[in-house]
Amino acid sequence: MAKMDRKTILIVDDIVENIDLLQKLIIVSGHDIHTSCSGQQAIEISQKHQFDLMLIDVRMPEIDGFEAIRRIRESSLNKDTPVLFLVAKTDNYNISRAYTAGGVDIITKPFQAEELLARVNTHLTLQEQKLHLQELVDAKEQFINILAHDLNSPFTTILGFADLLANNLDSYSKEEVKKYLGLILNVSENTHALLNNLLSWVTLKQNRIGFNPQKVSLRSRVDECCLLMRNVASIKDINIAVEVDKRIVVHADVKMLDTILRNLLTNAIKFSTNSKCIKVSASIKQDNCEIIVSDSGIGMTEEMTRNLFKLAAKSVNGTNGETGTGFGLILCDEFVKKHGGTIRVESEPGKGSHFIFTMPCCSSGSAIRSIKTKMMSNYLYW
Structure with a gap:
């Protein structure tokens, strides 16, 4: 079986010893564990964190496991998270109730280590497959919408x-x-x-x-992409300033890196007003290169930034009515992750946006130290 990505699991039981035992048994799988000693606390935690799986005891004082799950399901954050109910082996009444209450399975007490891990891993895998299938369905619908309209x-x-x-x-x-x-x-x-x-x-x-990473001069790729975007930027009288040291070399797939840069530049132009300036800069952070595409355009709300790299995110028209699908940013996210990097956005309404992504750096140690000490001061304008 392929190694499973790290998952987040919530364990709820009013008996501390049971929580400790479950943690010791499950944590060997490398998952993140959150715990709660009451139904009310579990409800509060579930409103702040999204879980891949929840293990909940059915018999707890004040709010039992069934009622806790009913309330947790009212929140959109964990309404589809699979639940394994913890039930005493002799508690036939609650064993039958567990399934009608929305549980996908039960784990009987006293716990059997092998059975526990097998059930936990099985349902984590099923949930992962379910989410992947839903993603493919959403992708197909989005694809059809683009063909039909965009x-x-x-x-x-x-x-x-x-x-x-x-x-x-x-x-x-x-x-x-x-x-x-x-x-x-x-x-x-x-x-x-x-x-x-x-x-x-x-x-x-x-x-x-295909994925073919190689040593690439970051400055050369940025310059090439800026040259390609010059006509689009000129329509809105926008300048693109480049502050990227020529000695920075990244380990990247050229086609993917160009796609990331072009899409971020297109996005910056789209949401900038006429006669503004866009800047592309880069700096060394340990063994990675951090690249920033900044604009001083209309910016975004916090809610917009949270959903920006999701397929379901709605595209917003640009300052000159430019339309789009949001696919460009989704591609950026996918391609950056392919390189083992991260991408994020910092933005405020009316104050522009800064798209920040990382690429593995393969400059020599002495070059990196020199670049860190004295970053290039001259700008190149396109």
């Missing part, structure tokens, strides 16, 4: 302006023709970027995407 709408715009030019070319001035061609070019570039993201995402979900 790829159809741009072609309507392109065909509309192309038809105007084809049938009325002689009646338009040179400036008008240039304007319409610019609109066609802009929509075409955005549609092409969306299609590339969509194809990369589908390939990734089918586990068919």
